[in-house]
Amino acid sequence: MDPRLRGDTRNYKDSKEMPKVLISDKMDPKAAEIFRERGVEVDEITGQTPEELMQIIGDYDGLAIRSSTKVTPEILEAATNLKVVGRAGIGVDNVDIPAASTKGVVVMNTPFGNSITTAEHAIAMMFALARQLPSADASTQAGKWEKSKFMGVELTSKTLGLIGAGNIGSIVAERAIGLRMKVVAYDPFLTAERAIEIGIEKVTLDELLERADFITMHTPLTDQTRNIMSAEAIAKTKPGVRIINCARGGLIDEAALKEALESGHVAGAALDVYAEEPAKENALFGTPNLICTPHLGASTSEAQVNVAIQVAEQMADYLVNGGVENALNMPSLSAEQAPKLKPYMVLANQLGSLIGQLSSSSLKGISVEVEGAAAELDPKPITAAVLAGLMAAYSDSVNMVNAPYLAKERGLDVREVRHDREGDYHTLVRVSVTTDEGEKSVAGTLFGSSGPRLVEMFGIKVEADLEGDMLYIVNQDQPGFIGSVGSTLGEAGVNIGTFHLGRRADAPGGEAVLLLSIDSPVEEPVLWAVCQLEGVKTVKALRF
Numbered sequence: 001m002d003p004r005l006r007g008d009t010r011n012y013k014d015s016k017e018m019p020k021v022l023i024s025d026k027m028d029p030k031a032a033e034i035f036r037e038r039g040v041e042v043d044e045i046t047g048q049t050p051e052e053l054m055q056i057i058g059d060y061d062g063l064a065i066r067s068s069t070k071v072t073p074e075i076l077e078a079a080t081n082l083k084v085v086g087r088a089g090i091g092v093d094n095v096d097i098p099a100a101s102t103k104g105v106v107v108m109n110t111p112f113g114n115s116i117t118t119a120e121h122a123i124a125m126m127f128a129l130a131r132q133l134p135s136a137d138a139s140t141q142a143g144k145w146e147k148s149k150f151m152g153v154e155l156t157s158k159t160l161g162l163i164g165a166g167n168i169g170s171i172v173a174e175r176a177i178g179l180r181m182k183v184v185a186y187d188p189f190l191t192a193e194r195a196i197e198i199g200i201e202k203v204t205l206d207e208l209l210e211r212a213d214f215i216t217m218h219t220p221l222t223d224q225t226r227n228i229m230s231a232e233a234i235a236k237t238k239p240g241v242r243i244i245n246c247a248r249g250g251l252i253d254e255a256a257l258k259e260a261l262e263s264g265h266v267a268g269a270a271l272d273v274y275a276e277e278p279a280k281e282n283a284l285f286g287t288p289n290l291i292c293t294p295h296l297g298a299s300t301s302e303a304q305v306n307v308a309i310q311v312a313e314q315m316a317d318y319l320v321n322g323g324v325e326n327a328l329n330m331p332s333l334s335a336e337q338a339p340k341l342k343p344y345m346v347l348a349n350q351l352g353s354l355i356g357q358l359s360s361s362s363l364k365g366i367s368v369e370v371e372g373a374a375a376e377l378d379p380k381p382i383t384a385a386v387l388a389g390l391m392a393a394y395s396d397s398v399n400m401v402n403a404p405y406l407a408k409e410r411g412l413d414v415r416e417v418r419h420d421r422e423g424d425y426h427t428l429v430r431v432s433v434t435t436d437e438g439e440k441s442v443a444g445t446l447f448g449s450s451g452p453r454l455v456e457m458f459g460i461k462v463e464a465d466l467e468g469d470m471l472y473i474v475n476q477d478q479p480g481f482i483g484s485v486g487s488t489l490g491e492a493g494v495n496i497g498t499f500h501l502g503r504r505a506d507a508p509g510g511e512a513v514l515l516l517s518i519d520s521p522v523e524e525p526v527l528w529a530v531c532q533l534e535g536v537k538t539v540k541a542l543r544f
Contacts, residue, residue: 018040018041019062019320020041020042020059020060021041021042021043021062021315022064023043023044023045023046023064024045024053024063024065024069025065025067025088027044027066027308028304028308031309032044032312035312035315040319043060047068048069050075053075054078057075057078057079058079060081060082061083061084061319062084062315064085064086064315065085065086065088066088067091070094071085071094071100072099073099079105083105084107084315084319086109087108088110088304088310089109089110089298090111091109092109100329106327107328107329108311108318108328109311110306110310110314111167112167113310114303115171117298117302118298119169120175122244122297123172123175125244125272125293126160126176126214127155128291129267129268130152130214131153132289135150155181156179156181157182158213159212160213161185161208162184162185162186162200162216163208163216163217163219163228163251164185164186164219165185165186165410166187166189166409168218169187170409173198174198174199177199177200183199185200185201186203186208188363189406191363191413194411195411205228206236209236210238211238212238213240215237216244217246217251217252219247219248220247221247221248226250226251228251228252229243229245229251229253229256230253231255231259234253234256235260237266240265240267241267242268243257243266243268245269245270249273249274249275250275255283257269258283258287261289262288266289268290269289270293272293272295273297277295279292341382343451344446345384345385346451347429347445347451348389349389350466350467350544351429351466352388352389352391352392353389354389354442354454354466355390355433355441356390356391358472358540363390363412363434363435364413364433364436365414365433366387366412366413366414366415366433366434367416367417367430367433368382368383368386368414368415368416368417368431369428370418370419370427370428371419371420371423371427372423372427372428373426374429375419379418380416382429383404383416384404386431387406387414391403391406425445425455426445427445428443428455429443429445431443440458441456441457441459442454442458443456454515457502458513460502460511460512460513462501462515463502464515465498466542468517468518468519469519469520469521469522469543470515470516470517471515471516471522472513472539472541472542473513473514473516474511474512475511475512475535476510476535477511477535478535481534481535484534485533488526488533489526489530492529494518496519497516497518497519498517499514500515500516511537
């Protein structure tokens with residue numbers, strides 16, 4: 001974390017000892033130049049084994065990496081002086097972020113330095129699929145002249161479906177519109193206004209699958225997006241669809257894709273990423289009408305220069321001045337704000353996570369209201385914490401630093417409201433979202449030494465601590481229901497920690513809410529069993 005927040009008040013600029021950074025992966029020389037220009041000592045030692053890195057990492061304040069170096073708990077344990085890890089690129093799969101956080105090490109990336117390059121690679125893959133360029137090239141260089149074999153299709157007037165319309169997806173859309181394609185997009189955070197602004201049509205996932213001639217993926221890999229192109233999803237696509245993935249391996253069920261390619265339902269697929277990398281072996285390899293590249297999305301000279309410059313600038317600013325940009329595991333807070341705001345940010349993050357996990361339809365707007373003691377604080381970090389919790393269900397790299405940007409990028413209307421009124425609690429934070437299904441809100445407070453606590457959800461008063469694995473149930477209030485739930489979970493070996501109950505307007509026989517803290521995640525068959533109980537309206541597994 002920021003040295004100021006650790007009690008380390010040393011300012012490197014005024015210190016006789018310069019901060020020292022190790023560049024452990026091959027990186028553009030401009031990175032080292034920037035470090036030295038900013039007053040940071042730098043060593044470039046690449047190609048080390050983990051054991052070799054462990055022997056020297058204790059001498060460094062910063063570690064600049066790409067994808068080769070694995071920042072494991074063992075490396076972090078040996079890095080006794082390490083304050084920041086900077087990843088030149090967007091993916092941080094090779095960094096153990098929880099372990100880094102535990103050690104007080106900031107993890108940064110450069111999420112926008114290779115956006116254009118990755119978007120252009122997706123467009124290139126789309127052209128290659130449409131005209132069967134790799135197969136035609138191999139055939140021609142083999143001395144064949146098979147013009148009739150390689151009959152392609154035009155991109156003009158075809159429908160391109162974007163799964164994910166953030167930074168990279170928007171660039172792909174812009175390029176595709178220039179090719180006179182019609183672009184539709186599925187993105188839970190894309191508003192109708194933002195879609196109009198970039199010239200695309202916002203649709204549901206099923207609508208996209210049914211209408212798209214080409215489908216391209218531009219979303220992170222999370223629990224919600226894993227295998228988003230499942231066998232069931234692929235079956236919903238129109239015959240002859242072509243699929244491109246330059247985002248993350250694991251978004252497509254590779255076995256299902258292979259079957260669809262072999263049957264001809266999918267006319268072609270182009271992959272730059274795979275469920276297991278490096279993909280020196282893959283069941284898909286050799287499948288007809290498949291194009292594969294070795295994770296080249298960011299592999300252009302311009303992108304390599306951009307991310308190298310950005311990571312050096314960010315790390316140097318942090319080590320010399322304490323500035324924080326694109327950090328994945330800490331907020332941008334001053335030392336004065338942190339103690340007062342920390343418990344509120346924990347509460348806000350929990351409320352955002354709760355409403356994000358329970359909002360199944362597309363978001364249009366979000367309101368963060370504070371009253372009582374919370375109204376006397378800077379609302380920006382509280383709102384950022386809400387957004388980080390809300391979007392964590394859809395992105396594996398969102399945090400308080402980049403969450404507001406991601407919300408703005410998707411056109412999400414965010415409002416902050418302060419109330420001077422006195423309510424039932426000395427302090428209150430309320431989070432409301434507007435969706436296709438209407439408005440939903442949750443509220444929480446701080447209870448002395450007990451910390452953050454939920455006090456209301458969707459108009460029903462219910463008190464609960466939001467932590468670990470939980471089960472959310474909406475049911476018709478009736479005698480014996482709690483016993484039925486307990487028996488069903490008990491038979492499945494799920495231990496209940498606490499019950500939290502509430503019902504609308506205290507009306508017997510009306511709608512009730514049950515929040516259970518449980519000792520382990522609930523599997524789908526158990527959720528289904530709970531769904532079958534009499535009076536159950538909604539069941540959802542939650543995790544905090």
